[in-house]
Structure formats: C-alpha cells, structure tokens
Amino acid sequence: MIDANGNELRTKQYRSKVTKNFKNDLTIHQYEMIKWNKKLTFYSTFKTDVTASNSLELITNQKHRRVVAKLRAGNHKLRIETGRHSTPKLPEDLRICQYSSSNEVENEVHFILSCNKYDTIRKSLVEDIISNYPDFDYLNAQ
Ligand SMILES: [Zn+2]
Numbered sequence: 657m658i659d660a661n662g663n664e665l666r667t668k669q670y671r672s673k674v675t676k677n678f679k680n681d682l683t684i685h686q687y688e689m690i691k692w693n694k695k696l697t698f699y700s701t702f703k704t705d706v707t708a709s710n711s712l713e714l715i716t717n718q719k720h721r722r723v724v725a726k727l728r729a730g731n732h733k734l735r736i737e738t739g740r741h742s743t744p745k746l747p748e749d750l751r752i753c754q755y756s757s758s759n760e761v762e763n764e765v766h767f768i769l770s771c772n773k774y775d776t777i778r779k780s781l782v783e784d785i786i787s788n789y790p791d792f793d794y795l796n797a798q
Contacts, residue, residue, distance in 0.1 A: 695730040695740070698764040703728075727764060735762035
C-alpha cells in the first residue's frame with residue numbers, strides 16, 4: 657500500500673492510519689451535526705462535544721432512559737417538533753404551548769421547567785430531589 661504522500665505502508669499500519677482518519681472525520685461530522693442541526697438545539701445546550709456520555713446509564717429504568725434519550729434527541733410530540741413537521745411548517749415562535757397561559761414556545765425547557773400542566777408532578781419531583789439532595793434548592797436561588 658502507498659499513502660497519499662507516496663509512502664509505502666505495511667497493511668496493518670495502513671489500516672490503523674485509515675481507521676484513525678475515519679474516526680477523526682466521523683468526530684468532526686458528529687460535532688457539526690450537533691452544532692448546526694436545528695432538531696438538536698436542546699441537545700446541544702448541554703452536549704458540546706462528541707465524547708461518550710454516560711448520563712443515560714445512570715437511569716436504571718429502561719423505560720425512563722428511553723424517554724430521556726428521546727427528549728434529548730428531539731424525538732417527542734412537543735410543539736417545537738410537531739410544528740416543524742406540520743404543513744405548512746409553523747414558524748418556531750408560533751409553536752406556543754396549548755396547555756399553559758404563558759404564551760411560551762412549547763420546547764423542551766418549557767416542558768421540563770415551566771409548563772403549568774406539569775406543576776403538580778414537577779413540585780413532587782423537586783421535593784423528592786431536595787429530600788435526597790438538600791443543596792439542590794440553592795440552585796434555584798442563584
Ligand atoms: Zn406549557
């Protein structure tokens with residue numbers, strides 16, 4: 657085998673070099689997808705590199721892990737996504753939550769942190785978190 661510079665390589669060395677180049681190109685491609693794909697806007701708010709993430713492995717319930725993974729990847733029924741696929745496509749600022757009176761776009765952040773529809777569930781979860789992690793409430797004050 658001969659590489660792009662005309663250097664003869666043994667097969668094992670050549671494979672290693674090709675594999676390394678392929679992994680590098682794949683990393684660059686994945687990074688560009690995360691950075692520029694509108695569907696991954698939410699994902700890119702907390703995932704800024706392409707290294708393996710073990711946060712999902714911390715969720716032991718398979719059903720819960722699947723739901724979190726789908727939410728992270730924009731694979732859900734919130735209006736930020738359904739409006740993207742409606743005909744005609746609904747402008748992003750008009751994808752308003754139909755369950756709350758806040759006139760906020762129904763995106764992942766709205767769903768998790770502020771939608772009135774989930775206030776009761778959210779309050780219960782926050783109380784559960786605070787009982788296990790008393791310092792958690794300080795995050796709210798900052
Ligand atoms: Zn809402």
